[in-house]
Amino acid sequence: MAGSNHGHTPAAWTGVIIAFVGFCVASVFIVMAQPVGFWxxxxxxxxxxxxxxxxxRAGLGQPEHVHPVHQVAENA
Known part of the structure; x- marks a missing residue:
């Protein structure tokens, strides 16, 4: 994956950071037995x-034609 630059985009980083914060919040509230905070x-x-x-979709991710899977499909 390192050769394809997979995941090194603003869209990927932002999505993962938000999801990680959500996971941490849910984890803390599940330990505290607070269902609303968990949800x-x-x-x-x-x-x-x-x-x-x-x-x-706004153009901040990796273009599809750059991904190796799409390059192999085009060459076949």
Whole structure:
């Protein structure tokens, strides 16, 4: 994966950071036995995927034609 620059985009970093914060929030609140806080953390985790996807569609992700899978498909 290092040769394809996979995941080294603003969309990927932002999505992962938001999801990580959501996971941490959910983890803290599950230990504290607070279901509302847990679900807020789960919501943040899902929001990370949504934000990353929206940023990719806005042009901040890796273009599809750069990915090796697409290059192999074009050469076949």
């Amino acid at each position: 807020v953390g789960i919501g943040l985790t899902l929001a990370g995927a949504v934000v990353g996807g929206l940023m990719r």
